[in-house]
Amino acid sequence: MKETTPAILIVDDDPVSVELIRSNLNAFGYHRITVAVDGATALAEIRTRPHSLVLLDMVLPDISGVDILRTTVEEMPDLPVIVLTGSESVETAVECMRIGAFDYLTKPPDQNRLRSGINHALKVLDLEKRLSLRSGDSTETEGPLRPEVFEEIKTCSPRMHAVFGYVEAIADSPKAVLISGESGTGKELIARAIHNAGARSGAFVPVNVAGTDDTMFTDTLFGHIRGAFTGADRARPGLVERARGGTLFLDEIGDLERSSQTKLLRLLQEGEYYPLGSDEARTADLRILAATNANLLEKQADGSFRKDLYYRLVSHHIQIPPLRERPEDIAILIDHFVAETATAIGRSTPRVPPEVPDMLRRYAFPGNVRELQAIVADAMSRSRGTELSIPVIRNYLDLNGNAVNLSQRSDGGERFCWNGPFPTIEEATSYLIEEALKRTANNQSAAARLLGVSQSTLSRRLKTS
Numbered sequence: 001m002k003e004t005t006p007a008i009l010i011v012d013d014d015p016v017s018v019e020l021i022r023s024n025l026n027a028f029g030y031h032r033i034t035v036a037v038d039g040a041t042a043l044a045e046i047r048t049r050p051h052s053l054v055l056l057d058m059v060l061p062d063i064s065g066v067d068i069l070r071t072t073v074e075e076m077p078d079l080p081v082i083v084l085t086g087s088e089s090v091e092t093a094v095e096c097m098r099i100g101a102f103d104y105l106t107k108p109p110d111q112n113r114l115r116s117g118i119n120h121a122l123k124v125l126d127l128e129k130r131l132s133l134r135s136g137d138s139t140e141t142e143g144p145l146r147p148e149v150f151e152e153i154k155t156c157s158p159r160m161h162a163v164f165g166y167v168e169a170i171a172d173s174p175k176a177v178l179i180s181g182e183s184g185t186g187k188e189l190i191a192r193a194i195h196n197a198g199a200r201s202g203a204f205v206p207v208n209v210a211g212t213d214d215t216m217f218t219d220t221l222f223g224h225i226r227g228a229f230t231g232a233d234r235a236r237p238g239l240v241e242r243a244r245g246g247t248l249f250l251d252e253i254g255d256l257e258r259s260s261q262t263k264l265l266r267l268l269q270e271g272e273y274y275p276l277g278s279d280e281a282r283t284a285d286l287r288i289l290a291a292t293n294a295n296l297l298e299k300q301a302d303g304s305f306r307k308d309l310y311y312r313l314v315s316h317h318i319q320i321p322p323l324r325e326r327p328e329d330i331a332i333l334i335d336h337f338v339a340e341t342a343t344a345i346g347r348s349t350p351r352v353p354p355e356v357p358d359m360l361r362r363y364a365f366p367g368n369v370r371e372l373q374a375i376v377a378d379a380m381s382r383s384r385g386t387e388l389s390i391p392v393i394r395n396y397l398d399l400n401g402n403a404v405n406l407s408q409r410s411d412g413g414e415r416f417c418w419n420g421p422f423p424t425i426e427e428a429t430s431y432l433i434e435e436a437l438k439r440t441a442n443n444q445s446a447a448a449r450l451l452g453v454s455q456s457t458l459s460r461r462l463k464t465s
Contacts, residue, residue, distance in 0.1 A: 006052035006122050007032040011042040011068065012084065013061055020108060021055060028115050039063025046072055046079065053121055054081045057107075058092055066096065073100035077311045078128060080121040084109065097174050098271055100315055120169070127166040128317065144168055149197045153189050154336045157326035163190065163318060170316045171197035176268060178253075178313040179291040181320030184370030187291035188251060190318060194289060195247040202246020202286065205239050209260070210252035217260040218276045221248075221267075228277025240273055243286045253313070254294030254305065261306045264288075268312040288313075323365040323372065331357040333369060337376035338388060345380065351387045359390075363397055433461060 008030055012018050018035055025033055034051070036042035039060045046054065054072065058065035065083065072081055080102035085093045093104040102124075103117045144150055144164040153160070170177065171194060179187045188206060195204040209217060218224075223238030239248060250256075256264065267273050268288060272281040290313050299305035323329065334352055342349040365371050375396055376388075383389040436447040448458040 005032055006030055007034070007050060008118075009034045009036060009042070009045055009051045009054045011036045011039075011054060011060070011065070012057040013037045013059075014057070017057070017084075017107060021114070024109075024111055024114055025118075027111075028118065030118070037061075039065075039068050042068055043071060046076060051079060052125060053118060054079060055084060056081050056101075057084045058086075058096075066092070066099070069096055069101055070099055073315075074308070074311060077314055078125070080125055082117055082121060098269065100175065100312075102173070102175075124166075124169045124173075124316075127162070127169055146197060149193050153186060153193065154332050155326070155329050156332055157321070157329050159321045159326055160329070163320065164193070166316075166318060167194050168197055170194070172199055173316060174287060175315035176288045176290065176313045177316040177318065178296075178310075179289065179318045179320065180296075181291075181293060182322045182366075182368055183293050184365075184368030185320040185322055186369055187293075187320060188249065190320060191247075191249045191289045191291060195249075195287075198247075198287070200246050200287060202244055203242060204247045204249065205243040206249040206251060207239055208251040210255040212256075212260070214257050214259040214263075215276070217257070218263065218274075222263075222273045222275045222282075224276035225278045228275070232277070235275075238275065240267070240284050240286065245285055247287045247289060250288065250290045252292060253290040254292040254296055254299055256305075258304070258306065261309050265306065265309045265312060268309070323368045324363075327361045330361050330372070333372055334360070334376060337373050338380065341377050341380040348386075350380070350383055350385070353387055353390055355390055356388055356393060359393060359397060363400075429461075430465065433458070433465075 008025060010018055010021055010033060012021070012035070018037075022033055022035075025031075034045060034049070036045050039062045042054075042056070042060075043063070045051070056065050056069060056072075060068070065085075069081055069083065072079060077100070081100070083093060083096045083101045083104040084107050085096075085104055086107055093101075093106075096104055102121050105113060105117060143161055145168055149168075150164050155161070167190065177191075177194060179190055181187050191206070192204055207220060212220065219236075219238065221238045221240050223236045223241060224232055226232060226235045250264075263273065267284060270281075271284050273284055274281055296305050296310050300307050300310060323333075334357055338352055339349050360372070360375070367374070375393060378396070379389050379392045382392045432451060433447070436450045437444070444458055444462075445455050448455040451458065
């Protein structure tokens with residue numbers, strides 16, 4: 001039977017310290033413990049054997065703990081590392097948190113502090129593993145511990161509740177967060193929830209970096225000094241300064257120029273930046289959240305996105321499911337947008353006929369929640385009487401009928417539902433293959449399993465298409 005309990009690696013050359021930590025871990029119920037007494041052994045363990053957590057001492061006989069941490073963060077970004085440091089080494093601990101340590105403890109670690117730090121790290125790791133499953137087979141139904149943090153997000157989806165749980169778990173982490181999802185899924189709402197769930201007292205500062213050249217990016221984020229360019233008659237602080245003590249949210253991060261990526265990497269790694277026209281570094285105190293609807297792994301492959309920046313951003317990763325994969329939210333969102341639009345246009349809230357959510361559940365929503373909001377607003381503005389207009393919505397679906405939803409059963413038990421012209425077998429097959437590859441990040445073996453065919457059959461199909 002496969003061992004499922006967490007595997008913990010202790011990296012420390014002090015036998016007394018190791019025995020104390022091992023004893024505490026055993027008392028906590030953790031018995032899969034490996035010890036490395038030098039840096040070379042530690043790196044070999046990390047690279048060759050799966051571990052759930054690393055407890056890393058900063059002082060080792062061959063390689064510094066900082067170097068081991070930096071290598072671990074670069075090569076194994078999903079592996080949490082808790083740094084162990086002497087009480088006089090708080091500056092080192094802070095530096096380690098910037099590099100990517102999950103937490104730090106002073107030696108000898110307090111038993112309660114050690115237990116809570118380990119439990120928190122393992123909880124976040126478990127949530128990350130579950131959220132990384134693209135099939136979204138989460139069965140969690142419990143809501144968030146602090147529902148007021150998520151009140152702007154209307155959902156009853158177990159998958160979204162799993163996202164909420166992860167947001168609460170990482171809210172106080174200093175690490176960056178990458179939020180992935182299609183356009184219109186609500187990435188900025190999730191970013192705001194992360195900020196609101198945390199303890200930072202500063203502001204939440206959003207900025208869309210798509211289409212900004214390097215000069216505009218630098219001036220917008222870092223500001224400029226007087227005389228930096230023609231017309232710069234006074235210094236101007238940037239958004240990094242405005243977000244001091246708070247959160248900076250960078251939307252459309254996948255479209256950022258390479259030169260700007262280098263400056264953002266320095267901000268993440270060193271906590272430093274240079275205002276436009278200045279050669280003196282300034283320090284930043286903020287947390288960075290980033291969002292994208294692009295595939296950053298593909299962008300790394302074609303050289304348009306830095307791999308080291310990706311691994312800095314993906315310290316915590318949230319994948320928001322598209323609306324077509326959470327059809328249980330359709331009715332809730334319709335009611336919310338109907339009430340919201342009625343208030344905005346100053347009219348009474350019309351009744352929503354049951355046929356409306358039934359029709360919309362069969363639609364694929366390429367524009368996701370934002371598209372649903374637009375559909376409802378248009379139907380409201382064109383409705384007469386006390387009911388939301390069914391013909392207006394049906395006409396929209398007829399005009400956009402090629403957007404079919406193949407991801408869930410309809411109320412009648414059918415596997416596939418189309419709005420508009422009925423597809424050919426060739427069209428349906430091509431769509432299924434495209435969707436399977438999308439959900440498995442172009443992993444042909446995994447896609448073939450989803451489709452119920454062999455990998456060789458799928459490969460032959462792809463070669464002939």
